[in-house]
Amino acid sequence: MDVIVVFLIICGLIFFTGGAVGILRFPDFYSRLHPAGKLDTGGALLIMVALALFNLHHFSLSTLLTGFKIILIVVFVFLSSPTAIHGIVDAGVRAGLGPWTKKND
Amino acid sequence: MRILGIIVVILTGALLIYAMGDFPSWADPASPAHNHVSPRYIEKSLEQTSVPNIVTAVLADYRGYDTMFETTVVFAAGVVCFFLLRIPRKDEPTVRRYRHTLTGMTIRVKETRQIPPVLEEFERIDTLWAPHDLIIKTCCRILVPFLQLFGLYVIAHGHHSPGGGFQGGVILGASMILLAISHDLRTAIGRMSERVHAILCPAGVFIYAGTGALCMVLGLNFLDYGALAGILHVDPVTARSHGILIVEIGVGLAVMATMIWIYNNISSKGKYDEGL
Amino acid sequence: MDTFFLGCGLYLSFLMVLSLYRAVFGPTVLDRLIGVNAIGSKTAVLLILIGLIYHRVDMFVDIALAYAMLNFIAVLAASRYFQKRKGLFGE
């Protein structure tokens, strides 16, 4: 059980690392949104699931409900994160920010 | 001038860090803060009020006056925003914009004396053009009821978990603000009009103060909820717990209404027509 | 296991520094917004980790839930600003 939890958490941390490094490395605003939108969501999913599993060690009704609450956080993150990313990218387009392409490099 | 400022800041910081050495260390049982009333709260609050969360018991019962005037301060903030910003005279903008919902085209209506009739296919949009954003509208529409339920949960469970009137009220207010941001301000005002939230705000303060006054009428001190035992038909300890819940509901109403009031006034410059 | 969680928390706060770099030095305001959004998603995880270290998850999970919802509102409001006022390079 612990092995699964540790494995999932380490995977999630790798995803988070990718998100943070990607935000620093990518050339323009639009491509920075890709790691921020995807890798952070995926990392949050993996770590939350792992913590919910770890929480079930002492199995009882209250820990089960707490696990459900953690899963609920994941659901809300999955609903709100793409929407926030979409809002930011739409704002960028409306504000007139040109995307970085290979040609004008 | 800048260098002088930096020197003053560094000197003050050094003084503060020097003074920090005299602090008692963290969680020191001998420090003054842990010696006067804290042990009494920790030992007695569960048997006197039957509230597991000591912070809530202290906030709403032992220090009831404090919280009541905090609520009054929040209420005052709302009233101040209202009096500073609200423009009661209705001056209609000369240009109105409508969107045809089937095709997404926008129409400008200029300088008309009479307001065009409300049509099914047209919806009014703000003068600063905002796109018809399907994703944001749909997601926020689904999220708002859950946010409201969560706010009510936080208010109702102030006894057992962190939270209470202030936090729950802010979350409830945030749900209406989310509606105003994702759709537009007119939708949110149509759901909860200015009159409603202007009444709810003093009503929350009134519930708080009225509960205290009721206790006084029933023969005990102001805000001594044990007096409610006769009305609620429970023993005094449970009555104190219920009294705390009633007070928290009052705080929640006042904070929610104030948040919506301030947001509407700031974002529409007091005109209540177009928001952020 | 607590030590492992503590290490995870420290690592997450290190990643927050990287995101904060983008938030402080970002060329445009929207880059700052991305940085703050990334910090917000890490904060919710970190709160639950702290809860597990203190063995009181049931308390901290409420805060994390409130966080996941409210962070979203702030980001949405800031992006709404740009949809209405188009000046991006206002600095």
Next chain:
Amino acid sequence: MIWQLDLAILTLVVIAAIGAIAIKDLLGSAILFGAYSFMMCLLWAIMGAVDVAFTEASVGAGVSTVFFVAAVFRTTRRTKD
């Protein structure tokens, strides 16, 4: 009290606060103030003051940033400094 995590978060609080002051653009400053508020919430949570952390999370992260952005939206964005 976990002093390692406490120290790390405290450093972040200082960085975010200095950044929020140093930026000339008022909108960016408001956004960074939101990040500062995240860090303060974490700091309260580490100290064990759960109620204060909840208040900071709900007021600081969500609503106050929205108020700042709305105020900037209705006034001007440049500082005269």
Next chain:
Amino acid sequence: MKAQAQGKAIHHEPARESDSRPVVPSHGTARSLLSYAMAFFILFCLWVILSGKFDLFHLSLGVISCLMVTLFSKDLLFPEPRTAGSFAIWIRFIRYIPWLLYQIFMANLHVLYLVFHPKMMDLIDPQIFRLQSSLKGDLALVTFANSITLTPGTITVYVSIDGTFTVHALDKQSREGLPGEMERRIAKAFGEE
């Protein structure tokens, strides 16, 4: 070309647009009651998960809160009463989720590879392109848009009313994957085949 597509959309649109408009007063009382009950049921499940206390006092508080929220904002949850009753959509939507999770995992690996690649600048080729989707309902369109945002190197920039998606793609490989299987699966989940 685009105007033509829009015109085509307009011609066969009014029939479906008029019943998927946001707030339309419903006349079928039974449908409306069913959607109220459904909203109340979902909210009460959420309350039980959140609360975790099963004594009478807290449950009655929960009933009162859920009734308040249901009366205040039921039309936000189910703008058209029809969707509340169709359990088939719920079940098919739940069956869509595991596939989506798998896709998200693969997408994350792909972006991770790009992020840590030393010659990242040569690999990526960001472009904005459009695609025409045949999905109809609002919820289906939003689900498709959010799935696009969550999966390989693509972000939805804008969705127009007639189902034209503007998508920002990170590289060539992710551009080719769309619309493809995802749209088919979503159409199946929402019963729009």
